Amino acid sequence: MDFIYKKLIEDELKELELSLNDSISSDIQLATEVSNYLVGSGGKRIRPALCILVAKALDYSGKDLIRLASSIELLHTATLIHDDVVDESLTRRGKESIHAKWDNAHGVLVGDFVYSKAFQLMASFENPEIIRTLADATNRISEGEVLQLTLKNQSILSEKDYFEVIDRKTAELFKVSAITAGILCSSTDTQLSGLSNFAKSLGIAFQIQDDILDYYGEEKLTGKKIGKDFEEGKFTLPIIIALKESTEENQNKLLSLFKKGEREDFPKVLALLNKANTLEKIEEVFHHYTKECMKELNHIPQNDYKIALEDIVSNLGSRLT
Amino acid sequence: MDFIYKKLIEDELKELELSLNDSISSDIQLATEVSNYLVGSGGKRIRPALCILVAKALDYSGKDLIRLASSIELLHTATLIHDDVVDESLTRRGKESIHAKWDNAHGVLVGDFVYSKAFQLMASFENPEIIRTLADATNRISEGEVLQLTLKNQSILSEKDYFEVIDRKTAELFKVSAITAGILCSSTDTQLSGLSNFAKSLGIAFQIQDDILDYYGEEKLTGKKIGKDFEEGKFTLPIIIALKESTEENQNKLLSLFKKGEREDFPKVLALLNKANTLEKIEEVFHHYTKECMKELNHIPQNDYKIALEDIVSNLGSRLT
Numbered sequence: 001m002d003f004i005y006k007k008l009i010e011d012e013l014k015e016l017e018l019s020l021n022d023s024i025s026s027d028i029q030l031a032t033e034v035s036n037y038l039v040g041s042g043g044k045r046i047r048p049a050l051c052i053l054v055a056k057a058l059d060y061s062g063k064d065l066i067r068l069a070s071s072i073e074l075l076h077t078a079t080l081i082h083d084d085v086v087d088e089s090l091t092r093r094g095k096e097s098i099h100a101k102w103d104n105a106h107g108v109l110v111g112d113f114v115y116s117k118a119f120q121l122m123a124s125f126e127n128p129e130i131i132r133t134l135a136d137a138t139n140r141i142s143e144g145e146v147l148q149l150t151l152k153n154q155s156i157l158s159e160k161d162y163f164e165v166i167d168r169k170t171a172e173l174f175k176v177s178a179i180t181a182g183i184l185c186s187s188t189d190t191q192l193s194g195l196s197n198f199a200k201s202l203g204i205a206f207q208i209q210d211d212i213l214d215y216y217g218e219e220k221l222t223g224k225k226i227g228k229d230f231e232e233g234k235f236t237l238p239i240i241i242a243l244k245e246s247t248e249e250n251q252n253k254l255l256s257l258f259k260k261g262e263r264e265d266f267p268k269v270l271a272l273l274n275k276a277n278t279l280e281k282i283e284e285v286f287h288h289y290t291k292e293c294m295k296e297l298n299h300i301p302q303n304d305y306k307i308a309l310e311d312i313v314s315n316l317g318s319r320l321t
Numbered sequence: 322m323d324f325i326y327k328k329l330i331e332d333e334l335k336e337l338e339l340s341l342n343d344s345i346s347s348d349i350q351l352a353t354e355v356s357n358y359l360v361g362s363g364g365k366r367i368r369p370a371l372c373i374l375v376a377k378a379l380d381y382s383g384k385d386l387i388r389l390a391s392s393i394e395l396l397h398t399a400t401l402i403h404d405d406v407v408d409e410s411l412t413r414r415g416k417e418s419i420h421a422k423w424d425n426a427h428g429v430l431v432g433d434f435v436y437s438k439a440f441q442l443m444a445s446f447e448n449p450e451i452i453r454t455l456a457d458a459t460n461r462i463s464e465g466e467v468l469q470l471t472l473k474n475q476s477i478l479s480e481k482d483y484f485e486v487i488d489r490k491t492a493e494l495f496k497v498s499a500i501t502a503g504i505l506c507s508s509t510d511t512q513l514s515g516l517s518n519f520a521k522s523l524g525i526a527f528q529i530q531d532d533i534l535d536y537y538g539e540e541k542l543t544g545k546k547i548g549k550d551f552e553e554g555k556f557t558l559p560i561i562i563a564l565k566e567s568t569e570e571n572q573n574k575l576l577s578l579f580k581k582g583e584r585e586d587f588p589k590v591l592a593l594l595n596k597a598n599t600l601e602k603i604e605e606v607f608h609h610y611t612k613e614c615m616k617e618l619n620h621i622p623q624n625d626y627k628i629a630l631e632d633i634v635s636n637l638g639s640r641l642t
Contacts, residue, residue, distance in 0.1 A: 031467040082433060086426040105407040108429055109466045112403060112436075116460040119440055123456035128444070131452060135444035139437040145430045146352040 003315050005049050005308040012052045012066065013045060019070040023117050034098055034110040035117075039077055041093045046206070047177045048073045050312070054181035054195060057305035064125060064184055071121035071134065072177050074114055079141060079169075081111035086145075087232065091225075130180050137176040144168025156243065156255075157235035166207045167200070174203030194299030201292035202313060208286045209316050211236035215270065216279060227266045230258065237285065238278050245276035290317050324636050326370050326629040333373045333387065334366060340391040344438050355419060355431040356438075360398050362414045367527070368498045369394045371633070375502035375516060378626035385446060385505055392442035392455065393498050395435055400462060400490075402432035407466075408553065412546070451501050458497040465489025477564065477576075478556035484525070492524030515620030522613035523634060529607045530637050532557035536591065537600060548587045551579065558606070559599050566597035611638055 006013070024035040048069030055065050083089070084097040085107035091097055099107035122134045148165050151157055178199035182192045214229045215238045229236050239258060243251050254272045257265045273279070293313045300306045327334070345356040369390035376386050404410070405418040406428035412418055420428035443455045469486050472478055499520035503513045535550040536559045550557050560579060564572050575593045578586045594600070614634045621627045 026464055026467075028464045028468045028471065030471045031464055034467075082429050086429050104425065105470055108403050108407050108432075109463070109470055111429075113460075113463045113467055115433075115436065116456070116463040119456045120453075120460050123443075123449075123452045126449070128447070128449070131444045132441075135437070135440045139434075139441050142430070142434045142437040143347055143349045143352055146347075146355075146434055147349045149426055149430055150349065150351045 003049075003308070004311040005053055008304060008308050009049065009052050009056065012056075012069075013049065015066045016045065016048050016052075016069055016073070019066050020073060023070055023074060023121060024114065026113070031110060031113045034102060034106055035077075035114050037095075037101070038081060038092065038098060039074070039114070041095060043077075043093055045073060046312070047076055047173055050174060050199060050202070050309075051177040051181045053305045053309050053312075054178045054199075054300070055184055057300050057303055057309065058182065058185035058187060058191075060181070060185045062184065065181070067121055067124060068130070068180055068184065069177075071118050072173065072180075074118035074121065075134070075138060075141075076173055078111050078114040078118060079145070081107055081114060083145075085111070086149075089232075127183060130183050133176060133180055133183065137172050140168050140172045144172070151235075157240060159237075159240050159244070162235065162237060162240055163204070166204060170207040171200045171203030174199040174206065191299050194296050198293055198296035198299075198309075201289045201296065202316075205286055205289040205293065205313070205316055208237055208282065208289065211238060212279070212282055212286070214238075215273065227263060230266060230269060231261050231263055233258070233261050237282055238273060241281050241285075242273045242276045242278040245278065245281060246272065250275060287317065290314070324370075324629070325632040326374055329625060329629050330370065330373050330377065333377075333390075334370065336387045337366065337369050337373075337390055337394070340387050341394060344391055344395060344442060345435065347434070352431060352434045355423060355427055356398075356435050358416075358422070359402060359413065359419060360395070360435070362416060364398075364414055366394060367633070368397055368494055371495060371520060371523070371630075372498040372502045374626045374630050374633075375499045375520075375621070376505055378621050378624055378630065379503065379506035379508060379512075381502070381506045383505065386502070388442055388445065389451070389501055389505065390498075392439050393494065393501075395439035395442065396455070396459060396462075397494055399432050399435040399439060400466070402428055402435060404466075406432070407470075410553075448504060451504050454497060454501055454504065458493050461489050461493045465493070472556075478561060480558075480561050480565070483556065483558060483561055487525060487528045488521070491528040492521045495520040495524030495527065512620050515617050519614055519617035519620075519630075522610045522617065523637075526607055526610040526614065526634070526637055529558055529603065529610065532559060533600070533603055533607070535559075536594065548584060551587060551590060552582050552584055554579070554582050558603055559594060562602050562606075563594045563597045563599040566599065566602060567593065571596060608638065611635070 020039050021036070024032055024039055026032045051069045051072055052065060080092060081098055084092055085099045085104055088099070089097050090100045098110060122131050125131055144165055144167070147168065151161050151165065175196050178195040179192055182195045187195065211229065213224065214226060214236065217224065217226055239254070242254060246254060250272055254269065257269050257272075290313050294310065297306060297309060300309070341360050342357070345353055345360055347353050372390045372393055373386060401413060402419055405413055406420045406425055409420070410418050411421045419431060443452055446452055465486055465488070468489065472482050472486065496517050499516040500513055503516045508516065532550065535547060535557065538547055560575070563575060567575060571593050575590065578590050611634050615631065618627060618630060621630070
């Protein structure tokens with residue numbers, strides 16, 4: 001099952017690709033080549049789609065939308081490039097990561113180049129509130145990255161810290177995609193607050209789904225390798241909940257397997273997760289956030305774009321159960 | 322001999338330190354700690370000083386100046402942090418580099434944090450021209466970094482490429498420091514163009530001086546280790562000029578020593594540079610740019626701040642001969 005939005009805003013998504021392509025073209029050939037390697041490789045474009053759908057749902061007809069959506073996608077891409085350098089990840093979007101295909105230096109500097117292109121787009125808006133909202137988000141995301149670094153050396157990540165990190169690293173850019181679209185449409189403060197709550201919950205649900213799929217997904221469906229978080233020693237919600245819900249004996253077993261991070265132990269880890277009913281518990285958390293999403297969508301008038309937004313929410317859930 | 326500006330704008334430079342300190346303070350303690358390690362360690366503050374002096378020379382009395390100067394210094398600091406990751410440099414401002422004291426991840430992510438703080442400051446200006454000028458500069462600087470990466474694998478760096486890189490990596494931020502100060506003061510286009518030429522030439526002279534001092538400086542005076550560029554295999558103007566001015570035999574000797582980059586060979590390299598009269602030739606180039614600086618300063622009315630700007634130019638030269 002595919003998302004409704006892909007058809008509904010097909011034209012805008014095509015314009016987005018052209019705009020992204022145009023934005024990263026530079027006199028410095030290497031900058032264009034390396035950034036296009038990742039920017040041109042697709043990805044779900046969920047953040048720009050969110051931005052476009054919200055603006056369309058609020059009846060926007062101006063000329064700034066694709067530029068706004070592009071700046072958000074470029075900001076997202078820049079963080080991915082630097083994330084891969086920091087995590088030493090070898091793959092991204094089914095290809096070698098920039099860091100792996102070239103080296104550290106290319107990852108750092110081309111990441112900076114893509115950031116700078118995002119900032120140039122941001123700086124092009126007439127409305128200073130849009131520029132400030134995007135700059136503040138950039139800062140909160142970057143703080144989230146540093147927070148994650150701080151928490152890396154802890155033996156266990158708390159649920160509170162997990163949510164603090166994903167609020168900054170994932171939910172923030174979702175939030176800003178919806179809020180800036182609202183600002184473009186001169187939304188009221190009540191509307192903006194509703195959009196913010198909606199997109200924040202969507203971002204959290206999106207991240208939780210991603211974390212669940214890393215343990216319970218099917219590689220064929222998701223295109224992603226299962227067990228990557230486990231192997232990289234990344235504390236995500238499945239492990240956090242399983243630890244909370246397990247007997248002390250199983251907690252110790254789980255922690256010891258998690259610390260080793262050996263692929264061959266993954267079935268044992270799954271068995272321990274199942275004993276603690278992890279999937280059920282985590283789906284409860286997930287559905288809490290998708291319900292929040294649906295509730296906050298009430299602020300948006302009924303139209304096809306709103307239906308597409310609801311579809312994103314329910315489509316996320318349908319991939320789980 | 323010290324720069325006049327340090328006394329003349331002492332109060333503003335103190336305010337700058339407070340503003341920098343304030344800007345990098347964050348809920349995320351590690352972000353503050355690591356960025357303060359470099360931001361708080363001084364440095365010449367030549368770019369913010371330039372910005373402050375130009376605005377004062379043009380009789381600025383508004384409230385935006387320190388914020389502007391801070392955003393420029395933070396942008397500069399962020400590039401230093403990422404430069405050190407990319408070059409794997411172990412020292413910066415006489416201390417261990419962030420990358421060396423912590424690790425790669427801290428360098429990349431705290432660099433991003435400092436960038437994001439620079440952008441937040443930039444985004445705070447009412448005048449969109451200032452925001453756009455700073456965003457464009459960020460992009461040109463980042464393109465310069467990628468260009469340098471492209472040129473790294475070439476066996477020889479041409480003089481043209483050398484100037485293209487320093488124009489982007491060094492002169493650009495000098496230029497923007499002066500131009501944005503001019504924009505704050507509602508300067509005419511002619512004035513802005515004069516400021517731009519002045520600061521660009523100053524940036525180039527500053528970089529050439531830095532490159533000369535790496536071969537001919539005294540560690541006691543500069544606080545920097547001599548021969549670092551040579552050991553790191555960095556093609557700078559002394560080597561480029563020496564190669565141009567040497568016999569074929571000496572060219573080959575020089576290139577072969579340069580490729581090895583052994584500290585013990587440094588005296589031999591200096592001897593080859595001397596045979597080609599490198600210092601004389603490079604000083605000609607240097608003085609071409611300082612003369613340009615002085616000429617372009619004619620656009621600025623005569624006052625103490627202008628004298629301090631002239632002093633920066635002549636002080637640069639006095640450290641050489």
